[in-house]
Amino acid sequence: MTVHFPFQNTYAALPDNFFARVAPTPVSAPRLIKLNRPLAVQLGLDPDLLETPEGAEILAGKTVPSGADPIAMAYAGHQFGNFVPQLGDGRAILLGEVIDQDGVRRDIQLKGSGPTPFSRRGDGRAALGPVLREYIVSEAMFALGIPTTRSLAAVVTGEQVFRETALPGAVLTRVASSHIRVGTFQFFAARRDTEAVRRLADHVIARHYPELSKAERPYHALLAGVVARQANLVARWLLVGFIHGVMNTDNSSVSGETIDYGPCAFMDAYNPSQVFSSIDEMGRYAYANQPRIALWNLTRLAECLLPLLSDEQEKAVAEAQDILGAFSETFSNAYQAGLRQKVGLFTERDGDEALIQDLLDAMAKNQADFTLTFRKLGDAAGDPAADDARAQFMDPAAFDEWANRWHVRTAQEPQSAAERQAAMHAVNPIFIPRNHRVEAVIQAAVNDDDYAPFEELVKVLAKPFEDQPDYAAYADPPLPDQRVLQTFCGT
Template sequence: MTVHFPFQNSYSALPDSFFARVAPTPVTAPRLIKLNRPLAVQLGLDPDMLDTPEGAAILAGKTVPDGADPIAMAYAGHQFGHFVPQLGDGRAILLGEVIDREGVRRDIQLKGSGPTPFSRRGDGRAALGPVLREYIVSEAMFALGIPTTRSLAAVVTGEHVIRETALPGAVLTRVASSHIRVGTFQFFAARRDTDAIRALADHVIVRHYPQLREAERPYHALLAGVVARQAELVARWLLVGFIHGVMNTDNSSISGETIDYGPCAFMDAYNPAQVFSSIDEMGRYAYANQPRIALWNLTRLAECLLPLFSDDQEKAVAEAQDILGAFSDQFSAAYQAGLRKKVGLFTERDGDEALIQDLLDAMAKNQADFTLTFRKLGDAAADDAADVRAQFMEPAAFDEWAGRWRARIALEQQGAAERQAAMHAVNPMFIPRNHRVEAVIQAAVHDDDYAPFEELVKVLANPFEDQPEYAAYADPPLPDQRVLRTFCGT
């Protein structure tokens, strides 16, 4: 019996200008180091067959399974505000698409599977560290309930890649609703290929927004749909302290999923200006800038769609601006609703927004840990506030705010236990803290030890549970453990 992928490929049926057909480059000695067995089952795959040498060969790109139609997708993109007319999958190859058990079409892509026509002198390979980072963080985001690409498997290749030094090579099998990006539309817009833009938009509507097929103005509705999903997505990022790190338009998914976990990170101490990415020297993609950048990216998408709106340029621009104008209110509504849940408010009253902002301001001034402050606030709803106060350099700053907070929650009928349960359901105990991720990577890269990786993945699969046996994973880093910079995997 062989490994079977029930491929039903649609993107590779689009015109040849959308991609380049290219097979993965075989590797020497693939070894499976992690298989996401529940995800495999969800995709209709046999995890026992994948967890074999034959499965490892497929997941490393050494063997191409029957029914696959390997392609590297074409796209352009604004990188840190500068437009590059051709980027494309330089180290990723889409094997094909499967229909999962919920009837959703999913891409199965190998990341780090060798050079493609879009590699731009790169080797097309991935080092083990970035593969483990993406596996850890993408699956943590899934457990947190945030739309995201998923990680099906990580495989070491038996070969080294050369970055600053020689590092173990690896391949990540990434699963996504699709890999279509704002930059995909930009690729064709830069070439003034309106027919391709229309074909791509039609494909996206069928795949991601099927309810819009009968809309009176489907392309306007498509832009509105993407705007709404991105507003909701970025609000969810901020609510868990996530910083994407490289929000280029080629990393902005049309489906509304988080995609491309390069120099991403979760904040420890709350700081709206926090930047981790080593390449974000000007703070363009800092934590608090993410909503503004999301709108900037969506504006680039709107520019691509203008020829589908109207032959009258002024009319098309006005219509696009009207749709984009909804982003701020949509983001604010999602973000403020999430913040109210985080502080245990079941109702909405005048003054709530200011009350919550006062907490955030005090957290920033006192270098309070973002995750633990909100988690322990849930405990304070049912007990004393000692653990919350400990997060603040000057505990009195919390005390002053807490008095007003207690007066506010007293206006609601819910009891302490109900409030605590509701707060714990939205405020995680465990996030992929940077120092933990880095420790896992170092153990794997230098010692071929994957036990720390396995344990971290296990803890992060249940982020809202206390898990007393793994309590140390909730701790912020000590001063000498702080990770101040994260790096792109290319």
């Protein structure tokens, strides 16, 4: 049997200036190293056929499947605050779209599949390390319940790519609700092509916000919808200690999914100023800056939509500002609600926000592990004698003072200790993609062609909220000599 993708190509049906038609560059010896079988089934694909040599060739870009209409999407973007009028998919090719088992349209894209007209002197390829990082982290984010692009497959190409040194080449098959970005709108707005902005906005509404198609002011509603989704998304990032690392406008999806996992990382010790990305030298995209940057990016989207909001510039600006003004409240509500869940508060009372902030301040001062502090706090909710949360603090007395107030507050609610512990463990993971674990997996694959550590890590991260005694070590923070201080983009 032949591998069949039931492709549709609605984005490729847009005008030619939205993309460049380009086929993936064939590779010499593709070998499948990981297929996400449950995701394949969800997409209506046959995982057994995808695991054949024919499937590997498709997933590596060596063979273009029937029904595909390969394109590289055009977009612009602000990169670290500096506007670049043309970026585009320089190493990614969209094969087409499928309708999944839930009736959701999903892009299937090959990342690292060769040069495109947008490559800007790049080779269009991907090294194995960044492919594995994106596979691991995107699937971990999915398991954590955070909107995200997903990874269908990772394939080694049999060829080398050259960065600082020669590295094994690889291709990631990425799945997304779409790959439309704030930067996609910027591409046309920069060219004063209002009709293209309108065409793109109509496409986004039809694809991601169909309920807005009948709205009295659909473009106002679209902006409000993207603002709400981004505010909620970034709140969820902060609640698990995630740092995107490169929140450029071309890495900001209008669907509200996390996209473009480059030098991303999860915090170990809680530090609001934490930066891992080697290219974020000024800390623009530090952990605590992410809400502010999300709003900055959304403001750039609003600028693109101004001609659609009103024919009068001043009126359009005022209406856009009003919509953007909802970001802070939406973010704060989502973030504070999430924090209350993390500390086991089922109701909202005066003083809760200050109580939680006092915990975060003490964690920062005492270099407490972000993930384990909240997870072990759940243990303390079930058994006040449990002291693993206390052990996260350099000065345990700082935790004791806070815990006394926390126990007084939780006693004001009717839930049992067991109910509180279960609720806290359902939102506080024990397993995250620890940076040192990810790096160890990459080194084993790159240096020794050993994928057993990768398989095991992916298996553990698929159940982040469950105690897994056989893999308990994966919950441990790094030892001093294991700490990863910088992560790298890999482009």
